[in-house]
Amino acid sequence: MTENPLVSLIARGETDRTTTLAALALEQSRVIPADRRAFLHLAQRSASAAPFFTLLAEGEALAGERLGAFAAACGVTEEQAAGHEPLPGCQAYPAFVAWLALNAAPAEAVFALTANFSTWGGYCATIAEALRRHYGFTDEACAFFDFFAEPSPELDRQARAALEASELDEARAHRYARLLQSYENQFWSTLHAATP
Template sequence: MTQSARQLLDRIRDEVADDHGENRFVPLVEAGTAPLTSIGALAAEELRIVPGDWRSFLTLAAEADTPAGRGFFTTLAQGEALVLPLLDPLAAKAGVNPKTYRYQPGCQAYASYVAWLALNTDPAVAAVAMLTNFAAWGQYCGRISAGLQAHYGFTPDDTAFFDFFATPVPELEQQGLDAVQAGLDAGVSFDKAVEHVRLLQGYELMFWNTLADLA
């Protein structure tokens, strides 16, 4: 039986589900014990990550051979464009000046790997890596938003960056599945997909736990 994009994605998610340990930062925000400056650090790190991901997604869109792949990565790039203006106000609210902030390698590893994927993998395989990461990233952002509003006096306007990613977008996931399916139909090899997902999720956890160490 021919494997569908949904079957491939579900299998990989199950395979890597318990590989990376726990996010130590989000519970600190939920409990109100993370210093406010750690939120500022997050915003400052994202001010470097978001433009990098934006370029990586545009690169993947340009490299994609199918309309589905081009559409998916173009939509991701547009999302980065929308959230970038939300980061300077978030850093200011948390009392961190991004111009004097020193970037942490553990926080920047994720974006570096996204750039590696853009240059070294088929866009359909990269789409699998991005799709498998969406649910966890969105959940973390939703929990941070709730913690900031509950314990730090943040308003919904202040948490707009997190709320953007916390809001489910079924149409975007379907675009990604269409991109993966187009790759499957074209005979693209997904043999390395699990490896890419493991690394990407590991680097994301490194991002959060580096912030926890700063806290």
């Protein structure tokens, strides 16, 4: 897993609940629905990869349901959520996912997305543990991160099936994966720079 300064701070309990963690919740409240719509669009574009993207979209819906408890535990109010101005560096990731939904071959999008799963899942596992240990968050408040931290054998199976059923331009697929991972890093570095 790539070194992530913000996740490392959270892991040590050195971030503030009502600023840094609240900002994380607010940014994710924009990422989750955007990614869900992109995955649904990808599912419509490809018969062979539709089960994979549908499963991803369903997962985003479930994650979105769990995000509210995390935001509440961070002290985020409805007024804050409604008035939040998203940080461009944090929203570059879902913007690129939307670009993939419109422009990439579905198999290339499958490849790019799955390349980032272990990194994102590792961050979520670290954060979930830290929220319980250092911040006293309940299981309900950690459920958003627990959801992504758990491996999904079914999702892996669907990804393999989608890739096996399609021609893959490996050069483009690797390029998209690198870009997506760069935008993932930008999300965290932006959040790190913007919060005390």
